[in-house]
Ligand SMILES: *[C@@H]1O[C@H](CO)[C@@H](O)[C@H](O)[C@H]1NC(C)=O
């Protein structure tokens with residue numbers, strides 16, 4: 001009897017832990033961030049198991065992103081950027097995240113000028129903030145960029161690599177998945193009241209409404225998670241009682 005209850009307790013505990021652990025999901029819509037980080041939109045990128053969460057404020061032309069991907073090896077790197085000319089690597093204004101020599105996640109900016117070598121540099125866009133994180137084999141780049149006024153779409157390019165030596169990300173593979181990792185991100189129908197550039201936008205109210213919708217998204221997925229956990233708990237508890 002007692003051991004039955006102990007078994008039941010640990011089984012339930014396992015189920016709870018399993019459902020609460022915030023691991024990376026297979027689609028961006030079920031990925032969540034810490035309390036004050038919310039994005040209005042997300043895109044499952046078509047290659048390299050990568051994801052982009054983003055909020056575009058058309059009134060200010062600011063784009064906030066979280067890029068998630070797994071480096072090709074634990075000591076590798078992940079990269080995301082915007083190419084002002086075409087969706088190709090050369091010319092991309094990019095962020096590359098990796099572990100520095102002390103093992104601390106860092107993100108640096110690179111104006112990619114060649115396929116062979118890269119050098120850290122400022123970007124043509126003003127970077128309002130950036131940071132990198134790593135957990136459970138997934139690296140995350142968070143950044144806010146100031147884009148030119150009336151931007152509707154951007155060419156985005158992303159990549160993963162397996163090594164960093166002397167603080168320098170090494171060249172990535174040229175497998176099909178590595179060559180497909182580029183595309184166009186359509187910002188025009190982003191939250192915050194759409195992107196009709198000709199309409200006069202009230203910046204104050206539009207940014208407030210984008211924050212609001214972000215909160216609702218986070219809230220409802222949290223409720224869903226709690227319900228799933230509760231259901232699993234009741235199921236196991238019920239099965240346990242039947243066995244007694
Ligand atoms: C990036 O590199 C290209 C080619 O060298 C150069 O023309 C451009 O001015 C650079 N941009 C920045 C922001 O440094």
Ligand SMILES: *[C@@H]1O[C@H](CO)[C@@H](O)[C@H](O)[C@H]1NC(C)=O
Nearest residue numbers: 040041186187188189190191
């Ligand atoms: C971004 O999210 C908003 C609000 O959920 C939605 O109306 C809009 O269509 C989305 N934009 C894109 C490009 O997915």
Ligand SMILES: *[C@@H]1O[C@H](CO)[C@@H](O)[C@H](O)[C@H]1NC(C)=O
Nearest residue numbers: 200201202203204205206208
């Ligand atoms: C913008 O919206 C806020 C809140 O609704 C309002 O107080 C403010 O007067 C508006 N500003 C303009 C320029 O319309």
Ligand SMILES: *[C@@H]1O[C@H](CO)[C@@H](O)[C@H](O)[C@H]1NC(C)=O
Nearest residue numbers: 035208209210211212213215
């Ligand atoms: C979003 O939620 C946080 C706490 O969950 C709250 O402090 C904040 O005021 C909310 N923001 C909006 C715009 O509702």
